Amino acid sequence: MPKIQTQGREKPENGICHDDSASPVKAKTIDELHSLQKKRSAPTTPIKDGAQQGNVAFATISEEERQKLQSIRSIFNLQTNISFSIIKKGGNIQIPCRILDHRCIHTTLEELEDFSTPDFTIYNAGQFPCNRYTHYMTTSTSIDLNLDRKEMVILGTQYAGEMKKGLFGVMHYLMPKRNILSLHSSNNMGKDGDVALFFGLSGTGKTTLSTDHNRLLIGDDEHCWSENGISNIEGCCYAKCIGLTKEKEPDIWNAIKFGTGKCPIKLYMHFELEPFIFFCPNVCKFLAVLENIVFDEHTREVDYSDNSIIENTRASYPIEYIPNVKIPYVSPHPKNVILLACDAFGMLPPVSKLTLPQTMYHFISGYTALVHSRTIREA
Ligand SMILES: Nc1ncnc2c1ncn2[C@@H]1O[C@H](COP(=O)(O)OP(=O)(O)O)[C@@H](O)[C@H]1O
Numbered sequence: 001m002p003k004i005q006t007q008g009r010e011k012p013e014n015g016i017c018h019d020d021s022a023s024p025v026k027a028k029t030i031d032e033l034h035s036l037q038k039k040r041s042a043p044t045t046p047i048k049d050g051a052q053q054g055n056v057a058f059a060t061i062s063e064e065e066r067q068k069l070q071s072i073r074s075i076f077n078l079q080t081n082i083s084f085s086i087i088k089k090g091g092n093i094q095i096p097c098r099i100l101d102h103r104c105i106h107t108t109l110e111e112l113e114d115f116s117t118p119d120f121t122i123y124n125a126g127q128f129p130c131n132r133y134t135h136y137m138t139t140s141t142s143i144d145l146n147l148d149r150k151e152m153v154i155l156g157t158q159y160a161g162e163m164k165k166g167l168f169g170v171m172h173y174l175m176p177k178r179n180i181l182s183l184h185s186s187n188n189m190g191k192d193g194d195v196a197l198f199f200g201l202s203g204t205g206k207t208t209l210s211t212d213h214n215r216l217l218i219g220d221d222e223h224c225w226s227e228n229g230i231s232n233i234e235g236c237c238y239a240k241c242i243g244l245t246k247e248k249e250p251d252i253w254n255a256i257k258f259g260t261g262k263c264p265i266k267l268y269m270h271f272e273l274e275p276f277i278f279f280c281p282n283v284c285k286f287l288a289v290l291e292n293i294v295f296d297e298h299t300r301e302v303d304y305s306d307n308s309i310i311e312n313t314r315a316s317y318p319i320e321y322i323p324n325v326k327i328p329y330v331s332p333h334p335k336n337v338i339l340l341a342c343d344a345f346g347m348l349p350p351v352s353k354l355t356l357p358q359t360m361y362h363f364i365s366g367y368t369a370l371v372h373s374r375t376i377r378e379a
């Protein structure tokens with residue numbers, strides 16, 4: 001097999017060789033990023049107004065409205081825990097969290113004023129959207145978590161994955177203490193109630209394969225598996241959209257739209273059981289949010305094939321934007337557990353039925369290709 005060529009990095013002493021052939025992000029400032037994002041149309045092309053469906057960037061609305069709507073990206077809406085409580089205790093567990101985000105992409109200041117006593121706070125002072133792979137190499141980024149103070153501080157990046165995965169990390173700490181397994185997995189359910197759990201690292205196809213027109217989506221990325229079954233941690237999906245087409249992935253395509261749906265999250269001010277995180281956007285209007293994409297300044301059409309900012313382009317949308325979603329996001333135990341791998345070098349057969357020891361081996365080994373959303377730490 002040909003040796004993997006890497007760009008200019010010596011093989012480290014520990015012998016691990018990373019494929020860092022990805023071209024680094026070209027923009028270094030927000031202004032540079034914005035100018036990379038908007039392109040192509042002749043200046044005379046009329047600018048479209050108003051909310052539109054489909055392949056159109058969020059920029060079609062006013063700046064004020066955009067900021068308001070962006071604030072409820074709801075990847076943190078943590079319906080999860082409400083759902084989780086339904087199967088576990090038949091009551092409500094709310095996990096209170098607030099996110100202080102100086103650019104108001106994920107929360108707005110007026111909302112924050114309502115949350116003077118959250119139990120868990122994420123301070124996000126990131127400057128630059130992009131991804132978890134590139135910014136470690138090009139900018140100074142830190143994610144600090146203090147479980148005693150119940151605080152997380154994210155500096156140097158606006159990539160929403162940091163907050164999403166940051167909270168997921170907190171769940172990896174909290175859930176085992178309750179004898180619950182937190183899993184980087186997607187889940188869906190067939191018409192006969194059979195549940196499939198897709199387990200895999202970033203880029204292995206959890207979102208893509210669980211979004212299936214013939215099955216009910218329970219969640220695309222983060223789940224808890226307890227003795228009572230499966231529950232989704234989020235209320236939203238965070239799909240990669242590089243190369244997205246309506247033909248290949250129609251449900252994800254259609255989920256990227258303007259919307260006026262009711263926000264599923266209400267103010268949960270009372271806590272039963274152990275309160276930990278609190279998140280509540282009180283704006284009842286939301287839509288999908290795109291990150292790192294390139295769009296036409298005048299027609300506002302998104303070019304999903306354009307990776308000039310970064311390969312890791314993202315769309316986050318409320319899970320209800322997928323037509324066949326299971327509400328609440330809970331299910332019985334899975335009938336089939338599928339370990340996914342993005343096998344860029346053809347090491348594995350397309351499909352293998354594993355014995356229990358083989359399953360344990362592949363669970364631990366996590367063999368997959370390094371894709372752009374994965375950090376050097378994970379590699
Ligand atoms: N056979 C395939 N199965 C799953 N995804 C595929 C496949 N071929 C290409 N892809 C692409 O790979 C990416 C998988 O990403 P995603 O589903 O977001 O992974 P994950 O949710 O596990 O991080 C998507 O961009 C998808 O379009």
Ligand SMILES: C=C(OP(=O)(O)O)C(=O)O
Pocket residue numbers: 132161162164165201202203221238373374
């Ligand atoms: C959000 C992420 O997870 P995934 O790629 O599995 O969606 C990420 O790794 O940045």
